[in-house]
Amino acid sequence: MLEQYAETAYMGKQDAKFRDEIATDERDSMYCRYQSKQALFPRGSVLGHCFDSSQTLFYKDNLNGSAEDCRSLFEIDKKLKLAMNTIPANFIDFIISSWVVLHLINLWFIIFIPSVAFALGATTLALDFLLVLVVIWVISKVMSLMVLPFFRSKYNFTVNFNRLNGIVKVPSSNAKDFEVAPFEKFNAHYKVQNNPKSGYPYRGFSLLHYKYSMRYAKTYANQITPALIHWELLQNFMDVTKPLADIPQFEYYREFDKTTAEFDKANGRPKYFWYRVDKSFLKEMNQADDELRKEFIDEEQLNNLLTGKPIKKLTPPDIFKFPWKYADNIKAESEIKFGKTLWQKFTSFLMVDL
Template identity: 35%
Template structure:
């Protein structure tokens, strides 16, 4: 028997999944918007509030799990003063703030140089032989040292909390509020999740390849959470399911690695887990091979969603679409669990020597 403790209560403002049509029918038009992106997004279609795909296994679950093991997720939470007991989650949003764009560009510059330098030397080796390679070896040495110094400068600024984090939007399940940083990054705007609409979003890279996502735009204010890095509409829908699930207190949290640390503190989820006998800390005790298995099944489920034939899970079921139980109840099919939950180990060698090299 799991010893769950209900250590928090939902506020009266918590979102319970009951969508108010007012916020869908009274979306402020472009002429009432100030920002260019908001002017365009408010005219686009809205993702429905009903259950669409029936799955919350975002394709970033593996990345999140690795980030948790390395401690980087908890680093962000510490800077934003977020604890699991608060039932808050910080999700990265595309930023339009010049400071955040500068630091993002700084990261990509490092990555570009680390790719360009070896390629340049290989070209010298291929066309000029060893002599040309050795003559240009100083480019690699000084270029690498320059990047290393630059990366550690970035890490130093990050350590002293000088890297802006306003591009993270904070979703609060306990209060039903969404926190979005102001333009100056000095405080947050807090508005009810119910007042935001998920508008379609598509962007194209320099080659014309489309990436899909959505803009969670307030029905009246130009405040938003935006993602546009998915290769398919289906994945964008799954991310929307993930956010809705986290905020909807009328249902338990989805059984995914990203939500494991919240389950113990969430009243609805704790009651659900007690009723079904779910093992505590499941995703921190299960074999990683099992996670890959569930991830593969979830991947197939997402890409089999009949997006052209159905708009909701109910309609999809009529087309033979099925979500296997292993996605909803993964712990029922796990062979064995470790007696000791995973302990987050902030390995100094990896975090302060290796990570700065590869970012």
């Protein structure tokens, strides 16, 4: 049955027989048994672009050096590898992710709780709270500097996508090794998880190997559109027959990929465009994305996905394919500046050193 499922799934078909009956007893992971029965995301283009609001963050990270730090941290030094964070897949990953969240919550408490106490006139109590919370922050910060380098060197926490050979590497359950498989042997299945307190749904997909318990998962707040965009992004990165999407996240890779470099040269694209364009241009890209999404009714297309009906396909405007043709302020290469602002350095210092 696994082989029959693979043949239908890879063709992007919604064969209910195989979706409902697949691998009930053949998978080690209960999670994968359940997820493999969920609706399949279609292969290929739906919205037709990979740009969304998250690209603003990648734009900033490119210029302040954070993106380069991440590539070094996860040893993405072979040009065409993409390291992606996923929902924690093992205990160590869960502990570190929880640590980051708790550290951030403590920072908010340092600001909020003493401020409220001061406002209520409880000065002594406010100072006591401030002292305790600052001590907790110091301990967490020092531990991050001492402990996290050890974890980085010993454990794997990201799913790695390799455009050069089409291989996906997923951290093993012990986080010490990688499980390896071709991208084409993964399918994107609908995923929803609910906040246990509010019941609020987070929708997305689990990228599952058709046979083995290897996965990569993403969810977004109550919408299927961002998940479709991210699914198209992964497909685009792994499809060597097409140039990379023209987004800040992929700027670093463009010159190393033959297909993309030939496309850029043929169309006169400015080299290092997303390092040189003014950040105000991101507003134009986001506006174009907003306008395109008006044609894509999220709930309607989610229903189509879940019932196996065709999802509406959009034709994006050229600004997504040739953004440099729509940008007014493009600096000279010699004017490219990298490095964090003072505020970025300060906020980085406050956080745990990941």
